[in-house]
Amino acid sequence: MASLECLEVKRLNHSFGFTQILKDINFSIKKGEVLSIVGPSGGGKTTLMHLCANLLDVQEGSVENTFTSSSFAFQEARLLPWKNVIDNIAIGLLAKGIKNKVAKKMSEEIALKFGLEKDDFDKFPKDLSGGMKQRVSFARALVVNPSLLFLDEPFSALDIGLKMELQTYLIQMVKEKNLTILFITHDLMEAIRLSDKIHLLQADPGHIIKEFEYDLSQEKRDDKFVYNETAKILQDETIINTFELQTIGFK
Numbered sequence: 001m002a003s004l005e006c007l008e009v010k011r012l013n014h015s016f017g018f019t020q021i022l023k024d025i026n027f028s029i030k031k032g033e034v035l036s037i038v039g040p041s042g043g044g045k046t047t048l049m050h051l052c053a054n055l056l057d058v059q060e061g062s063v064e065n066t067f068t069s070s071s072f073a074f075q076e077a078r079l080l081p082w083k084n085v086i087d088n089i090a091i092g093l094l095a096k097g098i099k100n101k102v103a104k105k106m107s108e109e110i111a112l113k114f115g116l117e118k119d120d121f122d123k124f125p126k127d128l129s130g131g132m133k134q135r136v137s138f139a140r141a142l143v144v145n146p147s148l149l150f151l152d153e154p155f156s157a158l159d160i161g162l163k164m165e166l167q168t169y170l171i172q173m174v175k176e177k178n179l180t181i182l183f184i185t186h187d188l189m190e191a192i193r194l195s196d197k198i199h200l201l202q203a204d205p206g207h208i209i210k211e212f213e214y215d216l217s218q219e220k221r222d223d224k225f226v227y228n229e230t231a232k233i234l235q236d237e238t239i240i241n242t243f244e245l246q247t248i249g250f251k
């Protein structure tokens, strides 16, 4: 039986003060899909994600979310400074009513899976590198086994090795657990590596101007596929205009 879990965005408009940020946004995400919203800086991607994730009140239009659970990872790890690595990871589990001892054990297991070491478990965020913080942030988001994961530029501050490692892990989760992802990025290569669908958000006000679809399953996408598809998309007239690539000599 097909899953009924779905996120549906209809005729969404959003303004801050007198400035319209989003205009007539429509899309839906089904269970197991990875949808990326790409677009230039300031175009309204984060605002759109916050509306979808119920972190911001909808002013006009609707967001219907029937996923059973969701979690987030952001560009900055947003860890609680007064909690150590394991306690930061365990937050969502404890909020779900899971017993302290079990939550701790689950957090330790996922911490190891995400490349943290036993020596790191008692460390506080101030004593972690940026990459370690992001590992903790991913572990915290995934330990609750979410049905829908919201990702807002979570890789942008990471080195290429860690980026690939975390992306490979996500792809594995999509395949094994049918994880659904709404992914915000301005990195086309990243979007092509991970997404079933890419929606291009043009700014002023932010609206979806074009959609791209990729059928090849993510675990089969090698570097050649990603480079070729990125080269192709960079020649797309709408992409060139949206990212204003002609002014920097890409044409």
Ligand SMILES: Nc1ncnc2c1ncn2[C@@H]1O[C@H](COP(=O)(O)OP(=O)(O)OP(=O)(O)O)[C@@H](O)[C@H]1O
Pocket: 016, 021, 039, 040, 041, 042, 043, 044, 045, 046, 047, 048, 186
């Ligand atoms: N709380 C707020 N109050 C007023 N203006 C805001 C608020 N949040 C965002 N904005 C404005 O809305 C516009 C879109 O911002 P948003 O962060 O959604 O864009 P973005 O596409 O995610 O950008 P980036 O890729 O740089 O993170 C920007 O002009 C920003 O200054």
